[in-house]
Amino acid sequence: MNHIVVGMGEALWDVLPEGKKIGGAPANFAYHVSQFGLESRVVSAVGEDKLGMEILENFRAKKLNCMIETVPYPTGTVQVELDAEGVPYYDIKEGVAWDNIPFTPALEGLAKQTRAVCFGSLAQRSVVSRETINRFLDTMPEGEGQYKIFDINLRQGFYTKDILCNSMQKCNILKINDEELVTVSRMFGYPGIDLQDKCWILIAKYNLKMLILTCGVNGSYVFTPGNISFVETPKVEVADTVGAGDSFTAAFVSSILKGKSVNEAHRLAVEVSAFVCTQNGAMPLLPDYLTQK
Template identity: 75%
Template sequence: MNKFIVGLGEALWDVLPEGKKIGGAPANFAYHVSQFGLKSLAVSAIGKDKLGEELLERFDENGLNCHIPAVDYPTGTVQVEIDRAGIPQYSIKENVAWDNIPFTPELEEIARNTRAVCFGSLAQRSVVSRTTILNFLDAMPKDEDTLKVFDINLRQGFYNKEIICESLRRCNILKINDEELVTVSRLKGYPGIDLQDKCWILLGKYNLKMLILTCGVNGSYVFTPGSVSFKATPVVEVADTVGAGDSFTAAFLSSIIKGRSVEEAHETAVNTSAFVCTQNGAMPILPKEIIGE
């Protein structure tokens, strides 16, 4: 329980219509893990610029622990436009700091003391950060309790078959949404079967402990060998959906690490994500009834 729970990848500013907010799936994930009382850490890189300084200041204000060195590239930004349904559309700047996360002896030591990690595909769009992420995964403890969550998060054209396959080989939990599942199935060569069968194939082929499938308003599933959990999506008044998926992953993983059943963890994740959708931004304070205090 005293080991790190790490969000690994992009750290950036989401530039929303109402102003800029700290963003990036790893920071969102680590922030919500910390709300569940676990020792979280966001790992990324920032630029040697004002935006980088402000990002670290905001992390500190949110009580977010991080390992985020400054590198000779600008701090990342994402232009976020929210459509009428509250769904974010992203324009992601390239060749930025989080594309160049260095794998240092200090980061290797963090990896050796990491209980669970969440990583995605976006930060692997560059060779430098992809190499760092894969090295981090390979340096983690090899015991059965170590959890490696591939929260795939396909964005624009920033992925390919090699990135997805290498990540699937290294993870033991996959989180994917219904649209991403269709894309991955086409890449893998089995497009003509239903969503659940696709999930069972991926679960078996990559020997996964769990596969989490989210389907927006149509609910979510957690597949484990021999069983499946389904939860309906709560009907809420949506402010925006930025960070909702990251909060789902954080709540689910935190609950599993605390010894909760898959059903209990799934319920907590659904409720957490629904609450985040009712708030502006990705890092609201969660109610005590969700955290379980």
Template identity: 65%
Template sequence: MKQVIVGLGEALWDCLPEGKKLGGAPANFAYHAGQFGHESLAISAVGNDALGKETLDEFDKKGVRYLMPEVDYQTGTVQVELDGEGVPTYDIKEGVAWDNIPFTPEIEEAAQNCRALCFGSLAQRSSVSRQTIQKFLDATPKDCLKIFDINLRQNFYTKEVITHSLHQADILKINDEELVTIGRLFGYPGLDMENKCWLLLGKYNLDMLVLTCGVNGSYVFAPNLQSYQETPKVEVADTVGAGDSFTGAFASAILAGMPIPEAHKLAVEVSAYVCTQNGAMPKLPRELLDRVK
């Protein structure tokens, strides 16, 4: 197996007002990293049901490579409601296939050949998938770039899981609302946003911390460096998957050796474009893809 970029965790269907669309943060990440020319792989699990077959068919159509064992649980779905600004709220079904990702020999081999990994807290809500994610992390090479896209949803997270994941990550990606939650959970609610970021960066020995603040722009913090980018004003179709496209573009650019401010600028432009499209996996324009060599 060649060196791969992996999105590991939930693969599910976002049931939007206009119909269902394939999603899940790790699968979205793998899709966008693949668009930038990387060997990418989405790792999750699907049910032995019609929706499971449809999931794999859809990945095949979009050219996404995957390792998705069939398990005896339903394929995951999420009910998505959009507000007037196109911002989603989620009702995420429990006890589904991606809660039960087995650690197969094929998945272990992918870990041993992993160049970059994106994982979150959501798929660690269940013990089976949490153990698989931990085993995967343990099996990756020392130089694997590990991105913890925290992705706090509903009440599907614990302080223990977050702390353990932070200790294993090189990059933390978090949004402004999640940062407030982390501040409360970890007992430093009085600090302002930037100081919370610097504190997390130092305390967990992170290489970078990416903070997204919706229409208020985004930041990348690294030792001795801070990058800020405004959010472009665009006609929003929906924001589903925009954050995952940001992560996929940013990781692709960093792996290609692009300086942090340039990688940050590209990631912002990619996610802004995804906001103008329906669903999490639109095809990106060639002029964006060509910026990563």
């Protein structure tokens, strides 16, 4: 059985007041999967420019395997500005490299070897990358032990009901936070019921194997048909929360692929994301006591 785990979508720079940092959920996810000893890949695209070269160099330095095409568009950037209260505002530039990920023969070959893929809604804002993601999902092997994780990750206005609907039909694990669940419920026309009932509706409607609901400091849930796992969020000294959700998904998927139970995978995911919150940046080195569990 193939065991490659893929993070697919945006690769970009977050341009902050104090400088730039590599961003994008797919790289964060793939990096943390690799720390659990599984073979991972980042699939994205960068431009023929200095920023693109720096992303590739950074991934090489982290020994992060990738299938990143160079395309004739600028490398993606997100301008992050803080208002007077210190609340960040994000301006995600459009018409960039990761909007134009091509579906190549090499990518088709990777899809056939992929055991699990994590994808979001942001990289589907453009038709080119959206079609590539959909073709990749359709090319993956079907069957027990194959996982297609839709980490919904709503950003600005870069999503539509059709994109969300299609992605939920194609995935078998949905990851969503409490705020996103409220937004999705309004779009899909069942706003007046509690969060758990909304989750059961989505599981039934889209025939999901699992639904992961994260509620910040109020804990997280993993719903599987007929069962709920709940784990409280540990209280930690937070350095920043960047990439914590991606590390949660990576730890959870890695554990499931290693044969752990849903509850064991859930507990480890919470521990890992809490640790990442205590570190600066989205890709800290995880301690052995977490990766060896």
